[in-house]
Amino acid sequence: MAATVVGSSGNVEVVCQSVPVTSAKKAPVCVLGTGLIGGSLLRAAVGAGYDGWGYNRSAAGARAARADGFAVTEDLPAALQRAADADALIVVAVPMPAVDHILSSVATFAPQCALTDVVSVKTPVAAAVHKHGLGARYVGGHPMTGTAESGWAATDPDLFRDAVWAVGVDVGTRADPWTRVARLALDCGSVVVPVVAEEHDRAVARISHLPHVLAEALALSGASGGDLALGLAAGSFRDGTRVASTAPDMVRAICEPNSDALLDVLEETLTVLGAARDSLRAENSLVDLVEAGHDARQRYESARRWEITDVRPGDHHWLEDLRAAGQRGGVITRLD
Template sequence: MSRHPEFISRLDGPVLVIGTGLLGTSLGLALSRAGVEVYLYDISPTSQLLAQDMGAGRLWNGDLPQPALVVVAAPPDVVGELVIGALEQFPEATVTDVASVKSQIMKQVFAHPQAARYVGSHPMAGRESTGPTAADADLFVGRAWVLVKHPCTNPQAALQVLTLAQDVGAFVTELDAKTHDQAVALISHVPQLLSSILAGCLVNAPSTSLNLAGGGLRDMTRIASSDPRLWTAITTANAPAVVKVLKEIVASCTELIDGLAKAPVEPPTGVAQSAVHSVMLKGNQGVARIPGKHGEAAVHTAELGVLVPDAPGELGRLFNEVGAAGINIEDLRIEHSVGQRVGLAWLTVHQTKAVELSEYLESRNWQVIPA
């Protein structure tokens, strides 16, 4: 835990973490590591003891010095009242929360006379597992942390939360509550629901169909294994924004259905073709807008497929050779085939390096397939 001398906190007082689930405990671990005094509180005695045992901080009691900063890391439906409670109980402290939906909480808190000391946070650092045992001090490193202020936010309070985020390794983006909620509906909540809906269609499919599943279906359904309880809380708290995007999806599906219904069983007509074509084209444009690595414009990359026999150590051997080639690998994904003991590793490299890597790997007897 002492491997990170770069994480020395610039916070100027103790931090109280209310709620010792995955996020609260991870925050406690990260702050404790950075030398901050952390107090822990959870409505569940087991959970708060577990967090303390993991090294996330010490249990809160009224005899301790007042916290300079309170972080509410509780389920979304109770965050509003806990934030208000904290503002009242600690009249000097800055209060923030880490819930993934912000408008609802902001509306509750904004009416409070002490609202100036509240700043909303949303660290984009979820994970499938939950609870204090899944916590990690590095959970926030390299992740976005959205800061949500309101018109009366005290600048000093905002600075404190900014410092908190940076101290745990996150990088800060500032958005208003409504913009934030619309953004996460589009880039997180609806993708989650669509993945689950698509995966749900597989429940009654014959297994012969599922045996033909390729990389596309796997990509599209990967997040469908996420926690139903957590996502129920998140998406219902952001219902208006989620509904808006879902309606857009339904409208596009319906246009497609109407178009495709005009395709006779024999050769397709122009109507069906143009319905699909415009959906595909718009999809091309949309996916091109997702920022590449590090938010830079997407660099020109090339993909190489490498056949990997499923003998133990073969993927390790490939990693060895790729490492030895000294070429920067931008991305990597593994594609498995059903019924065959061989996999395909797809390596993404800058396009100027593709030929070099391909020749290098072929010289080492790997079977390389250009994409």
């Protein structure tokens, strides 16, 4: 790995540019689930020079992808047999409730393929992977991007450009599949953050899943105010409720599998809100909440990422070293 950039976590698109991966041959990619994330990944991978194909449960979704020139089938065994024949990297891109069925088919038709996923929680996926005997070639993944839209029609090959892509460095992860997953993330335009599953899930409960819950509550509060409140609503309400426009089933599929971590952060947030309520009632003041919140936002805006340059996959203690670097804000922008 070589030093290339230093970026800001608050303004990735301005100062953090992913560097194209060089020299290594791009292994084929088989994407299972071609909705917003999986379909965008397939588009991005093919655009970056990968041989890629996919599977989609919905016949209409598969037809739409084929109409755009992508090899997407409703025949899961056929897609997996092609992956096995080509030694492809398989990407599981279905909601958590469908993961077990997909992994069962992978175990039947392509058990020797390298395997990753783009599901928003990592611990339950890893448990399912190991239950099906697929752990030896598995590397967890989660691109931190998305929109409120869904389906093939919403896919965008630039969705991952300058995004963060979490790539697992859990105990037992092997260097070869890890490198393939990281290289795919980089070629799609993302920067890689190495992280273990449990720490990933606790972090995304705070910065992804809790915002979904708060957005739903805020949207409900606004609607409860009737037509006048909604008629007066402007930027704060619009921005604060953006993700509440996500399909309810999708929100549940994102948040509920991470319920333990989400419950912890919800309790913490309710304590903060309770203290603000009590202060407002007793002293007509929100000073503690707004000053602490402002400082926290400033910390986010000024946070600096740094390039991981001294850890190579497969080296002694490479998993532990990458985990520690990720905890300190380190990112990977290229592989030599």
